[in-house]
Amino acid sequence: MKYWLIKSEPDVFGIADLKKAKREPWDGIRNYQARNFMRDEMEIGDLAIFYHSNAKPPGAVGLARVASDAYPDPSQFDEKSKYHDPKSNPDDPRWMLRDFEFVLEFPEMVSLEELKAEKALEGMMVTQRGTRLSITPVTAKHFRKVCSMAGVKVPK
DNA sequence: GCCAACGTTGGC
Protein backbone atom coordinates (compact mmCIF):
# COMPACT_ATOMS: atom_id res chain seq x y z
CA MET A 1 0.00 0.00 0.00
CA LYS A 2 1.36 3.36 -1.04
CA TYR A 3 0.22 6.83 -0.11
CA TRP A 4 -0.10 9.93 -2.26
CA LEU A 5 -1.08 13.54 -2.26
CA ILE A 6 -3.16 14.81 -5.15
CA LYS A 7 -3.72 18.49 -5.77
CA SER A 8 -6.78 20.04 -7.25
CA GLU A 9 -8.13 23.54 -7.46
CA PRO A 10 -11.43 23.73 -5.60
CA ASP A 11 -12.80 26.14 -8.22
CA VAL A 12 -12.22 23.47 -10.85
CA PHE A 13 -12.80 20.23 -8.96
CA GLY A 14 -12.82 20.21 -5.17
CA ILE A 15 -13.42 17.61 -2.49
CA ALA A 16 -17.14 18.46 -2.54
CA ASP A 17 -17.22 17.60 -6.25
CA LEU A 18 -15.55 14.25 -5.63
CA LYS A 19 -17.95 13.55 -2.79
CA LYS A 20 -20.86 14.18 -5.12
CA ALA A 21 -19.39 12.29 -8.06
CA LYS A 22 -18.14 9.45 -5.79
CA ARG A 23 -15.62 8.53 -8.47
CA GLU A 24 -13.74 10.60 -11.02
CA PRO A 25 -11.14 10.13 -13.76
CA TRP A 26 -8.14 12.23 -12.75
CA ASP A 27 -7.71 13.97 -16.08
CA GLY A 28 -5.60 16.88 -17.20
CA ILE A 29 -2.28 15.76 -15.73
CA ARG A 30 0.28 17.08 -18.20
CA ASN A 31 3.48 16.60 -16.30
CA TYR A 32 5.63 13.56 -16.96
CA GLN A 33 6.69 12.99 -13.38
CA ALA A 34 3.13 13.13 -12.13
CA ARG A 35 2.02 10.88 -14.96
CA ASN A 36 4.69 8.33 -14.15
CA PHE A 37 3.58 8.20 -10.53
CA MET A 38 0.00 7.69 -11.59
CA ARG A 39 0.75 5.23 -14.38
CA ASP A 40 3.58 3.19 -12.89
CA GLU A 41 3.62 3.51 -9.14
CA MET A 42 0.01 3.58 -8.01
CA GLU A 43 -1.99 0.49 -7.19
CA ILE A 44 -5.71 0.05 -6.81
CA GLY A 45 -6.58 0.70 -3.19
CA ASP A 46 -3.79 3.18 -2.50
CA LEU A 47 -4.91 6.13 -0.42
CA ALA A 48 -4.35 9.77 -1.31
CA ILE A 49 -4.62 13.01 0.56
CA PHE A 50 -6.87 15.36 -1.38
CA TYR A 51 -5.28 18.80 -1.38
CA HIS A 52 -6.78 22.12 -2.43
CA SER A 53 -4.31 24.30 -4.29
CA ASN A 54 -4.91 27.87 -5.36
CA ALA A 55 -7.38 28.08 -2.50
CA LYS A 56 -7.76 30.44 0.41
CA PRO A 57 -6.21 28.92 2.34
CA PRO A 58 -4.61 25.98 0.54
CA GLY A 59 -4.50 22.69 2.44
CA ALA A 60 -5.47 19.05 2.89
CA VAL A 61 -9.23 18.56 2.82
CA GLY A 62 -9.91 14.84 2.60
CA LEU A 63 -8.98 11.38 1.40
CA ALA A 64 -9.44 9.55 -1.88
CA ARG A 65 -8.58 6.08 -3.09
CA VAL A 66 -7.09 4.80 -6.33
CA ALA A 67 -10.00 3.04 -8.00
CA SER A 68 -8.77 1.86 -11.40
CA ASP A 69 -5.79 0.78 -13.41
CA ALA A 70 -4.12 3.33 -15.64
CA TYR A 71 -5.78 4.09 -18.97
CA PRO A 72 -5.41 6.83 -21.60
CA ASP A 73 -6.70 10.26 -20.59
CA PRO A 74 -9.49 10.90 -23.13
CA SER A 75 -9.14 14.67 -22.86
CA GLN A 76 -5.80 14.57 -24.70
CA PHE A 77 -7.64 13.67 -27.92
CA ASP A 78 -10.53 16.09 -27.41
CA GLU A 79 -9.91 19.16 -29.53
CA LYS A 80 -12.39 21.14 -27.51
CA SER A 81 -10.72 20.32 -24.20
CA LYS A 82 -8.19 22.65 -22.70
CA TYR A 83 -6.16 19.52 -22.05
CA HIS A 84 -6.06 18.67 -25.74
CA ASP A 85 -2.59 17.52 -26.79
CA PRO A 86 -2.23 17.51 -30.59
CA LYS A 87 1.12 15.75 -30.29
CA SER A 88 -0.25 12.72 -28.54
CA ASN A 89 -0.59 9.70 -30.80
CA PRO A 90 -3.79 7.66 -30.24
CA ASP A 91 -1.80 4.48 -30.90
CA ASP A 92 0.62 5.41 -28.16
CA PRO A 93 -1.13 7.83 -25.82
CA ARG A 94 1.14 10.18 -23.98
CA TRP A 95 -1.11 10.80 -20.97
CA MET A 96 -2.51 8.14 -18.70
CA LEU A 97 -4.82 8.51 -15.77
CA ARG A 98 -6.62 6.56 -13.09
CA ASP A 99 -9.98 6.93 -11.45
CA PHE A 100 -10.14 8.09 -7.86
CA GLU A 101 -13.00 7.43 -5.50
CA PHE A 102 -14.15 9.52 -2.59
CA VAL A 103 -13.23 8.20 0.87
CA LEU A 104 -13.92 10.97 3.32
CA GLU A 105 -13.86 14.69 3.82
CA PHE A 106 -11.89 16.05 6.78
CA PRO A 107 -14.11 17.67 9.44
CA GLU A 108 -11.77 20.62 9.13
CA MET A 109 -9.11 21.36 6.57
CA VAL A 110 -5.48 21.02 7.60
CA SER A 111 -4.01 24.13 6.04
CA LEU A 112 -0.66 24.31 4.30
CA GLU A 113 0.45 26.61 7.10
CA GLU A 114 -0.32 23.91 9.68
CA LEU A 115 1.37 21.25 7.57
CA LYS A 116 4.49 23.38 7.33
CA ALA A 117 4.50 24.10 11.06
CA GLU A 118 4.32 20.41 12.02
CA LYS A 119 7.78 19.05 12.81
CA ALA A 120 6.68 15.47 12.18
CA LEU A 121 5.92 16.37 8.57
CA GLU A 122 9.37 17.68 7.81
CA GLY A 123 10.39 16.69 4.31
CA MET A 124 6.87 16.22 3.03
CA MET A 125 6.98 17.34 -0.59
CA VAL A 126 3.95 19.58 -0.58
CA THR A 127 5.39 21.72 2.21
CA GLN A 128 8.51 22.42 0.23
CA ARG A 129 8.85 25.63 -1.62
CA GLY A 130 8.80 25.33 -5.35
CA THR A 131 7.13 21.92 -5.45
CA ARG A 132 4.57 22.30 -8.18
CA LEU A 133 4.00 18.62 -8.78
CA SER A 134 0.30 17.87 -8.69
CA ILE A 135 0.85 14.26 -7.59
CA THR A 136 3.45 13.43 -4.97
CA PRO A 137 4.22 10.31 -2.94
CA VAL A 138 3.65 10.53 0.81
CA THR A 139 5.27 8.31 3.42
CA ALA A 140 3.03 6.15 5.63
CA LYS A 141 4.22 8.11 8.64
CA HIS A 142 3.32 11.46 7.10
CA PHE A 143 0.01 10.11 5.90
CA ARG A 144 -0.94 8.92 9.40
CA LYS A 145 0.13 12.23 10.88
CA VAL A 146 -2.04 14.24 8.51
CA CYS A 147 -4.99 11.98 9.35
CA SER A 148 -4.47 12.51 13.05
CA MET A 149 -4.15 16.28 12.57
CA ALA A 150 -7.42 16.17 10.65
CA GLY A 151 -9.07 14.14 13.41
CA VAL A 152 -9.88 11.12 11.27
CA LYS A 153 -8.97 7.46 11.54
CA VAL A 154 -6.72 6.04 8.86
CA PRO A 155 -9.08 4.03 6.63
CA LYS A 156 -8.49 0.32 6.17
C1' DG B 1 -2.28 40.34 -9.64
C1' DC B 2 2.59 39.48 -8.76
C1' DC B 3 6.35 36.78 -9.27
C1' DA B 4 9.59 32.89 -8.02
C1' DA B 5 10.30 28.36 -9.33
C1' DC B 6 10.75 25.31 -12.70
C1' DG B 7 9.25 22.38 -16.77
C1' DT B 8 9.03 22.47 -21.84
C1' DT B 9 10.10 23.95 -26.41
C1' DG B 10 12.78 24.87 -30.25
C1' DG B 11 16.69 27.20 -32.63
C1' DC B 12 21.26 26.48 -33.21
Place this chain on the structure above:
DNA sequence: GCCAACGTTGGC
Protein backbone atom coordinates in the same frame (compact mmCIF):
# COMPACT_ATOMS: atom_id res chain seq x y z
C1' DG C 1 22.84 18.65 -26.33
C1' DC C 2 22.84 23.50 -24.79
C1' DC C 3 20.24 27.16 -23.27
C1' DA C 4 17.19 31.27 -23.94
C1' DA C 5 12.51 32.13 -24.27
C1' DC C 6 8.28 31.04 -22.87
C1' DG C 7 4.39 29.05 -20.27
C1' DT C 8 2.44 27.32 -16.03
C1' DT C 9 1.89 26.56 -11.17
C1' DG C 10 0.59 28.11 -6.99
C1' DG C 11 1.65 30.66 -2.64
C1' DC C 12 1.29 35.10 -1.15
